[in-house]
Amino acid sequence: MELNLGIRAHDIEGLPLEELTKTISSKGLSAVQLALAKSFTDFSTETGSLSPGYARYIGQSFKKENIDIAILGCYINMIHPDKYERAKLLDRFKEHIRFARDFGCSIVGTETGAVNAKMGYTVDNFAEGPFHSVVDSVGELVEEAEKWGVIVGIEGGINHPIYSPKLMKRLLDNNESNNLQVIFDPANFMSMDYYECQEEVIEEAFELFGDRMVAMHAKDFVIEDNWIKMVPVGTGLLNYDAVFKHLKKRKPFMNVLLENTREPHIDNSITFLRDKYSKA
Template identity: 25%
Template sequence: MKLGIFAKTFDGSEPSTVLNSVAQAGFTAAQYNMACSGLPPMPETITEAQARSVAEAARSGGVEIVAVSGTYNMIHPDPALREVGLRRLATLAERCAGMSTGLITLCTGTRDPIDQWKVHADNDTPAAWRDLLEAMEAAVAIAERYNVDLGIEPELANVVNSAEKAHRLITALKSPRIKIVLDPANLFEVATLNEQRRTVSSAIDLLADRIVMAHAKDRNPDGSFATAGKGVLDYGHYLGRLKAIGFSGSLVTHGLSASEAAGAATFLKGALGGEGAGRG
């Protein structure tokens, strides 16, 4: 597996500054965010030169751009805002080749009007699901046009809040463009070790043929998020299950400070070398 990190973990508004920090912390891959180019995360416009500068900085720093973040609230209660997000997704997709990447990560969304990562009671309604299908169908058309894949992530606060719902979406859309970004810390909040292992194993087994990226963060015993290796997630089990399905993509950490990055890289390298021996 390639070891990566969210580029926006590091300060900077120039690709070379940020991606050099990625490499110096011990990572060979990055999930890029256009904020690292001094732009909004989902810009209205991206010039060819701005895209090319990302690829050039990546090559110079020895870092692979394994994905770019294209998250917007796909089921926002205001349809006009959904349309804005879709338009900006097309802008991003058009420039992916210039940035030497072929994967855009998405947020399947929430009915919360303010925070796209906040759970809402209406997320489980048939109307929310219909809106997601409509948004994803439009996103798939963009992906086809620009030859990119779309990574969706089961996330407790979003409409796709489980591996089962992710599988249901894949089945409904019937598009090979839909891929899975798997973050086990987004599949549970508070769970016993056995419950956690069952949840993670089930998700990996169900979605195995679509997993293109694995995320790496953690949970504290109270359910709050933690830096990878500093919580209760059984990394030995998680990485062992990924290896068992033949996963060879990127393991990308996030949800940490820049000062923690080198330590997280050391932990994850050790966990990857342990072939599933305990939590590492």
């Protein structure tokens, strides 16, 4: 069974569209997560710039190199403390929803934001208020997604209100629409409290919402200054044996997308993941 492996397009930096697609293809990768504003500077990516023609031009450029746009990344602070700014960000995400199918993509992805405008870790994210704000914003996005036959992919992590597998399950239970699904990033759920029992955290995630996973991010972590630091795949502590054991059984052929892995690490990380997956 082959591993469907891809990468965040903006982790291959500074290339125009045609060179970007050829470079990704040359590495044997078959999928990308595409965040327009992070990948392209030679044409507008501002809210209001999308159209079917725009989307098809980019989508066909990737398709020409046999690369799927697995996720259209539109990572916003969906609970931004400024309500006007929050509304603008939600509108941007909705625009991505409307044109996702023209990109050849069915998933628009984001994390769940933060109570502070600049994002970043704070325990204030873990209160009940931010959770309910996430529920409201996700509900608004999913309502739009249902109109267009598109999936809202939500990614959890310790820097956000959805900071544990249990909170992700609670979010899903608060919105039963099948247009709400999960982008699973096992490294995001690691913390100083949990990294030594990561097999249990990974198993819990698959048990609680494995049926709602639509893609996975692959990165790694180390402990530095008594805190979690993200590093390229294969250079840290994440237990990929445990991840792939569940992935192979529960979600065969699901896209796995390299994250936080840039040159000169990409080729080694690809080899690492394919080897781990083949032995799982």
